[in-house]
Amino acid sequence: MAVKACNNLHKKNVPYYDRPRERLLRLGAVQLADAELLSIMLRTGTEQETSYELAQRLLAAFGDLRGLAQASHAELTKLKGIGQVKAIELHAAFELGRRVVSSTHEQRTVVRLPRDVAELMIPEMSHLTQEHFVCLFLNTKNHVIGKQTVFVGSLDASIVHPREVYKEAIKRSSASLICLHNHPSGDPTPSREDIAITRTLREAGELVGISLLDHIIIGDGKYVSLKEQGYM
Structure with a gap:
């Protein structure tokens, strides 16, 4: 309970207007950092960290977004906080991104x-x-x-x-x-x-x-x- 309480306190210390979802609504997705966008995709973190902190750890583990996009299912699920569902959602999101880029180019x-x-x-x-x-x-x-x-x-x-x-x-x-x-x-x-x-x-x-x-x-x-x- 103490860990959960500490995590909740940490989240409360982040002003409402500085959280990734709220920043996206105010500023648009293009203004958000990679970790902020990734934290929105992840939705939740762990008992010890917020989704934003988990996103930062993911990017650090794989170097950058490109490295993360290339990670296998097994590599993703080895990381604490990334279970089967989150790994599948990440794969799906990156594949959608690749298809958008591909379809844009194929118009030429x-x-x-x-x-x-x-x-x-x-x-x-x-x-x-x-x-x-x-x-x-x-x-x-x-x-x-x-x-x-x-x-x-x-x-x-x-x-x-x-x-x-x-x-x-x-x-x-x-x-x-x-x-x-x-x-x-x-x-x-x-x-x-x-x-x-x-x-x-x-x-x-x-x-x-x-x-x-x-x-x-x-x-x-x-x-x-x-x-x-x-x-x-």
Whole structure:
């Protein structure tokens, strides 16, 4: 009871107008610090700390919001004050944020340069902890008409098969396509395997009449275009 009483006293010592929810109502969400916004999501703290203090501890544990967004369910629930429900709610909130960013970028559906593709896909792919091989399908005007994750896991030429890639392209009546995959290490430098896969896919595209325009590797906020590097 003494701990609870102390915690309640601590909360009472925070002026009503300085609490995160009230500050958001008065000032707008954009004016709040990361820990304040996070405390609103958490809703409650522990017997020893407020939701704001728990939010501060979470950010300290994972370095920043990006680190927190990448944390696994197991990593989150190891921390005192984060149970199954809070961990699930955090995952859901960060995924919604990623989808908002992704949908905003996808409104620019015309891609003409590797930079256009990178700006479209970096928000979605740079945080992934496993390799994802993704295809963007384009029409004759370079509008993105579809997107498909073909494979998740360590890339291998025998796994990322041209049959799967071009089956999707044909199904969507694509004029061309762009392939992407991420390097979880953050370094987008292409490997020999990446180069081999690119050449295999390009040759297959020539046979079926659907051009492979580029293969782009996404790193931590960076990218490499294999076309720009002269591998295509």
